[in-house]
Amino acid sequence: MPPWPNVPLSHSRTARTSLGFLVLALVCLAFSDIAITTANPWQDLFRFFRGVVTPDFFSSEGLATALLRTVSFAFVGVTIGSICGFGLALIYRIRLVRTFCAFIRAIHELFWALIFLQFFGFHPLTGVLAIAIPYSGIFAKVYSEILDEADPEPRTLLPPGVDALSAFVYARIPDCWDQLRTYTSYRLECGLRSSAILGFVGLPTLGFFLESSFSQGHYSEAGAVLLLFYGLIATIPLWVRPRLLPFYIVAAPFFLGDGLPIVWGNIKRFFTEDIVPAPLREGVGGDDLWPWLSELVIDQALPGIWNTLLLTQMALVATGVVALVAFPLISRHFGNRVSRTGGHILLVIARSTPEYILAYILLQLWGPSMLPAVVALSLHNGGIIGHLIGRQSSGLHLRPDAPHGLTRYGYELVPRLYPSFLAFLFYRWEIIMRETAILGILGIYTLGFYVDSAIQNIQFDKAMILILVTALLNIGIDSLSRRIRGRLALQTMPTC
Structure with missing residues (x-):
């Protein structure tokens, strides 16, 4: 029996899952470095936009x-x-x-x-x-x-x-x-x-x-x-x-x-x-392999995994928020032809800009922290999902007496689009994780930071192990995503 009366069991599971991910993201936020550290961030941002228009x-x-x-x-x-x-x-x-x-x-x-x-x-x-x-x-x-x-x-x-x-x-x-x-x-x-x-x-x-x-x-x-x-x-x-x-x-x-x-x-x-672990390559012996590996795991792999997971979960929820806010920009159920054209342009820019490039730009303007990465990941992936959901919403037929404005959004469209929205979001989970790891090259302390540092120090053996850890982490997230989609019976098409 569902925990709320007259609510289908699948809907209550979807609600609990969504709430769980939201709470998890808020917990991750408490442990994250979210700050703007540059002296004049808005001045730098203005100079950047002036450069774009000139x-x-x-x-x-x-x-x-x-x-x-x-x-x-x-x-x-x-x-x-x-x-x-x-x-x-x-x-x-x-x-x-x-x-x-x-x-x-x-x-x-x-x-x-x-x-x-x-x-x-x-x-x-x-x-x-x-x-x-x-x-x-x-x-x-x-x-x-x-x-x-x-x-x-x-x-x-x-x-x-x-x-x-x-x-x-x-x-x-x-x-x-x-x-x-x-x-x-x-x-x-x-x-x-x-x-x-x-x-x-x-x-x-x-x-x-x-x-x-x-x-x-x-x-x-x-x-x-x-x-x-x-x-x-x-x-x-x-x-x-x-x-x-x-x-x-x-x-x-x-x-x-x-x-x-x-x-x-x-x-x-x-x-x-180069990729042979140093204790084996230098002929020290297998007895020193475990201390070498333990030091790598404790000092680099575990902090990298921790920060990668923190950033991924915050970016995942932020992506969902951006997508839910963005899809009405192109939906035929809102606005007019001019506003929808502007919405299409905004979403094309958002989804066409690689996360890495956007994060690099924001890091130059705001300074090193997780904030530029969260914004970059959520704008790019939210633009993709918002575009897909917006197109789906335009294919839905509403009653002639359907409400308008926020009521239409909250009571007519979002409930019908939410399962497909979640399906797209969980499909992007693995991709967000991949991008989160690689953003470490820009100076954020995810796994990519430690991989890049090892390569810069010509420690290819450590770099390969950290890359292997990154791959296994992505495979794990992909497997978990598939299980959640299956348990919630999520499909990428909207419900009738």
Whole structure:
């Protein structure tokens, strides 16, 4: 029997779960460093916005080349990732394959880039593999779900004796093609964001110029980089056409640049020496391995896990708040055509700006604390979920005598959209965790901070263990998210 009269059991579970996550976020807030430490944060913020509205597109040489390489890295990485992911999707039912895919997608693109930089250096292969490897795991998971949900009816219409390959190509693929194409297009947009932030580790993409401009206080140059990136994302439907895709895919590798030659001896040394734990590498003996590992866990892994979890839970709830506030901006049940157009522009900017870039900007303006990270994560992910929920709300039909204003919002739309809202939010939980960990590179004491510090100190053995901890933490959150969605029977479509 539900704890509240006349309330379905599933609804009471949803309410308790939501309240539990809200309380947990408030508890995390009490243990977190949330402060603005710069002397003139609003003055700096005003200077930044003034730079955005007065962009200088001609001050930085090579900006056009960086834009071209951002696109090239995205196309090559996403193409390789989609091909490998499709192959893995065909055998995704094998437990070992699922585990492998979960592991490679749990490691952020920037972590992969930091690994490959150690033996490939600033070679195009570093950027391509940093995108292709985690995207392979993501594509494998999503493609397998799409293929599993295909309608079996077309298979029964084929003539008797048709082999399995022909049945797959002529019956299942056509049924799934629209979903496969749509999701691949979405991952290309994600690939452009990933490609841009690779510039923060030194690769010649737009992120490199953004970091250089901000570090020197040239806000007009930074504004130009951001506007170029927004224009690139916003115009994807105009320049990414199906008939042009073969040309892009063939041409992209030729615009990646050359980079320095690969020293293959560095690869051998990395796997045979650099990532071997120091006590074993130095021949001290296995007896010293446990104290070395214990010190790493106590001094770095546990504080990193603690701060990563704190930041993730606050960002998760803040994301939900942003999404619930944002979806009416584009819903046909509120406002007018002009206001909804403005809402669409705001949400496009929010969801198109990578969390890493937004957190970097806010850290420069507000100083080092968890506040810039929470705001960056919640704005980006809240913009994504708000866009999805807003589109769903526009498809709902209300009674002619339905109330208006806040009553319509609170009593008509939110109750019907809330299950799908929670489903989207829990889907983003793992992604928020991945981004939270990587934001440590910017100076926030999450796991990424300790990974980056270990790499800077040429302690690759410690860095690899911390990256492994990050991956396992993400896998754990993904598993917990699936269990919660299953227990609450959450679906991404609104209720009738």
